[in-house]
Amino acid sequence: MFKNFLSKAFLENLVFVWLGFGLIFTLAENQIVLPEWLQVMGRLHPMILHFPIVLLLMAVVLSFIPKNENTSPIKELLDYVWLFGLNFAGIAVLAGLILSQEDYSGDTLDLHKWSGWAVFLISTGLYFISNLSRSLYKIGTLTLTLVILLAGHWGASLTHGEDFLLAPILKETQSQPSLADAEVFRDVVQPILQSKCLSCHKEGKTKGDLRLDHLDGIRKGGKTGPFILAGNTEKSLLTQRIHLPLEEKEHMPPKEKTQLTDEEIEILTEWVKSGGSLDQKLVELPSDEPLFELVSQRFEPSTSYDFEFADQSVISSLNNHYRRVEPLYPESPALIVSYFGISAFEPSSLEDLRIIQDQMIQLNLDKMPLKGLDLGFLQNFKNLSTLRLNFTDLEESQILQIGKIQSLTSLSLAGVKLSEGSIKALQGLENLQNLYLWQSGINQDQQNLLQSSLPQVNIDFGFDDTAVIYPLNPPQIKQDKTLFEDSLEITLSHPIKNVEVYYPLDGTMPDSLAGSLYQKPIWVKSSGKILAKAYSKGWISSPANSAVFMKSGSSPLGYRLLTSPSPNYKGSGATTLFDRVKGKNNHTSGEWLGYTSGPASIEIDLDESKGFESIGISLLYHESAYIFPPERVEIDIFENGVWKKLVSEKPIQSTQILEIRSELLTYSLKENSPQKIRIKLYPIKSLPGWHPGAGAPGWVFVDEILLN
Template sequence: MARYPKSLNFLENLIFVWFGFALIITVAGSSIQIPEWLQVFGRSHPLVLHFPIVLLLLGVCFSFVPAIEQNPDLKKLAQFIWIIGINFAGISVLAGLILSQEDYAGETLNLHQWTGWAVFIIAAVLYFSKDYSKTFLKTGSLILAVTVVLAGHWGASLTHGETFLLAPIIPEEPTQTNLAEAEVFKDVIQPIFQSKCISCHKEGKVKGKLRLDNVKEMIKGGKSGPFVVGGNLEESLLTQRIHLPLEEKKHMPPKDKTQLSEEERTLLTEWVKAGAVLDLKLHEVDSSSSLFKLASLRFNPEPVYSFEFADLDQVSELNNYYRTVEPLSPESPALIASYFGIAAFDPASLTDLEEVKEQIIQLNLDKIPLTGIDLSFLKSWPNLETLRLNFTQLDESQILEISEIQTLKSLAISGNKLSEKSIEGLLEMQKLRQLFLWQSGLSDEQKEKLKKGLPRTKIEFGYDDRGIIYPLNQPKIEQEKVLFKDSLEIKLSHPIKTVEVRYTLDGSEPDSLESPIYQNPIWVNSSGKLQAKAYAKGWISSNSVSSIFMKSGISPRDRKLLSQPSPNYKAKGIETLFDQVKGKNNHTSGEWLGYTDEPSWIEMELDPSTKIKNIGLSLLYHESAYIFPPTRVEIEFFENGSWKKIINEQPRQSTKIKEIRSDLIQYKVENRSPEKIRIKLYPIASLPSWHPGAGAKGWVFVDEILLN
């Protein structure tokens, strides 16, 4: 034991060496160039840090053992363990500070760094004041133990995620997103990032200055460029890196990490190819695309029914002006029966459905007066899963009959007053997964009783309208095509049948007073832009939804490009602008002319007898891919031997990144007969400061010119 004093003296002095180096890195780390050999030392931090944790916690335990003070040899051993632990703590702090210079940042890093410093300093203070006071030593040891645990917790959060420690005891919320509600980014793409990418690109650890745990940060990209450029696989860092050979240094994920599956790689690639839209619903994706086919497999598939198909002629005969009976899908034998039209309803007609009762999985009788009608026959329908009886004036006995249907998974009886006995009947429906009880006259106590009695059922009670106002969702626009010859039918719909849908056809924002109310399908015979909003008393109006419609125009006698598009986006040249084919919402589809270095400049020669009233320009906007509205539109007419500029306007510019979309700019030209027309579209020269690519050149994309 005689060798301990000299060793202790050396180790005590060594503490101040680690303290000095660590202080220099802490104060001036950002301005110091760390050599590569020292980076190797920094990366030993995860290895070294286990030694101080064990040794210091062992030293803490020794502080509470009185017998150690009575035994000189044990006392020297405890002292030696303390000093070794403190030195390893100093080494760990120094290595950690060096490692933190490699793409680590954020609040979690700061917490881990300063608690690590605290462990080093508290341990050193306790060691050098060990003979000062036993109470001080014991109190300080407890503080040290807590600080060690906190430093370890935040270190684990950096490497494994914030919920790593408590994940086994935190119950996971079950997610049951279905295909109709799924969003491509949130429900398909983001989970891939979370499982394969987040560990290196998150708050606290930001490899390549790229964060994927925050959408805004993801859009900014990293130090090597934009993470995704919608529709451009070559410029998107994501698709560049995931397709590199595994041996390449820049391949992502790194070869020592869990790799993307072939399906995941394809999903990411197809998402970028489709525009990398952040709020795109899966059902809006082309069902024939690889993106839809692969993504749709991740959600609850349509149920497979084993019963036989009903006779098609029989089903057809059941359809009339007050009732529809239709398949769940073309490939499914399951049927959905719906009644509408109160005046036309005949209770006896319900018995007609007995012929196909085996195939009916859903019956819709919303707002049909059912008072006094015997509904017991529904108990014999073997596959009835969904029953919609909202606002049908049900009485207590009818609700009790319904509660005995054993196959029901979803029941909607909103707008029917429920008695205490009716509630007892509903409590017997333990197989229900959804129960809708809006405006059912229930007290808070009755609602709580239903919640407790049906714990596995999602119950919707609606809202009580006591100062809480909810926004409506957008109306839905249905139109067969965008480009048409003579006329086009457009339909609007909304899932809440009582709302007012108001619309405009000139691209202006609809209002709740002056804009026409949608009642019947709209027929249009000229180009324009429809905007629609939903309104209802007690609700916030919906956001507007828009759609363009374009009437095919006059074909010029001759046409030519006075400026050439980018070689990557040249489509079919000048013919692209007059082929009567509307380009898809994807600038890589080969149907668009793209310009960035110079304006798009087109010249057309017309028949002298042609009169022009309106000029329309079909454009594509996608801010994520640097595609903006033109900064200026110039239109010139050649009349009476000279060129005259008749349009010189600046379209409204984008103010934020939105989804990829088509737009139509129209100009009225007073029924003129020019010999020639020139149109010039100027791309934005410098992207605005709010854009991740601020200062870069923008693009103009055009696919049709409409002369009417």
């Protein structure tokens, strides 16, 4: 038996088995749903592929030995090397096709897939068409060798990143940017993502539909939510995953990968807290912000200061409850001085600064009462480059004194009214680079004159909003719960007095003519949706705020799922739809059924004697996670022994990405006495062109069926 198993005929026939299976998986890869046990075979691909590489290259080497008789030992060995190489190549191709369905995509995947196929087909041809001329045979084997190398290169790029093979010799030495030029994302955050996250989230391999190899992918996020939400570490996918325990399945990076250091976790967390900017410079962060303190020491200072350090005891003596003196960055001799609290300000305290006049490069006096003070002493601060005097009510004589401080490169005078003489004084600041003059009261001609006389200066005149009418904020809607049994109280409020709030309860858009004016709490006893808008004279009406409310209703006699939800979003099966537990606004909470490859189909048995009047379907919408309204809703009822169509409609589709929210679709059952109801919710087949994931399939998420 063992001899038959290893016979040439058996091994030759086995090659065509792998060929057949491979063609099936290639031609129908979008239609095949793989069971979990078969995915194990796919994950063996990286291990299996080494066998055909070695065996086929060995066959190539043996092929160059002078041709012997067919019965010779070398010929026999060559045939078996070819056959084992072919079979392992077929298995590797099949395993690779299975593995490719796990979050792999892109040009690199296509190159690796088709070059792998080419290896299998070329080597098969070389074995079965052995009567080729010696020269053609050698060309074929050399071609096979080249294709094996290319397939291996593209496979390594998929696993380890682009140009993995040549990276050591192509790597260029990058100079470290200065502190002034360093950017938070480019020079601090991105290197961490590249070293610890990019292998699973890049072109060719996009686990969770998340790509981190370009900015659009970072802005878009993944299928489970946004990668970063500015300032929100709880809802940002990045900070959620890196803080999970290592044994958690969703912990990132996966436990088999190199983990983030404590410092890297802290940097990424503080980056999200600070706003998650993709283009902010490091020096734009406040010097006392944790992120700045964490990473500023990595960069060379933007300016080399040749003056001596101030004595630490002197700096300590200057610090008090209304004044802070601190270095520009750790271990820098340059000092920044800031004043706080108008009531605590002592004009004489400015004289205290003379002791650090050589080290002070920035003085912040925003909103301090400086009117009438002699500021001429600042001319002795020869390294003072930044002066902030916003809303300080300075007089012309004081502006003339400031105009003599030639060391200034940045001057802020927002909220300070400037006279003709003040404007002329500013024109003498030859080293100025940035000038901020918001609400300074100068007209367009004066602005043009100042800009023409200081062409090298970036002047920010701010925005004149005196003629602008602003929109109101949406009113606030408060309700204790979404799902209620008997009745529910809803209250509306707005922070601005004399604002009128209008609302309807049928989900239509309110206005000041047709809507109901809110005057007291609203009590509702049936399911619906409230939209509320605020109106006031002299303001633009607010955007609408909305909330759904759902009456739990009666329980059915029985229910069953006719189609299975996604294994990742299967809740508690059909029970999820009738447990009277409203799902959280988070599709991963375990309280939702999610469908993407086919419709959600539910059949319900009813007690006819209860006389149901409506049926409600509670849904989740979250466009950034590909969760859209159903493309189509179908409801059939079984009545008098016959199934008939009750509803077939296309709900209004999303036209932009909005906040995650619950929605309710309600349909009337009046004039019907069904014994059974069958509901089908079809997910959108292809996301619209405006969506970052255009063309990808969408999802439908449902958590409750309400019978009233």
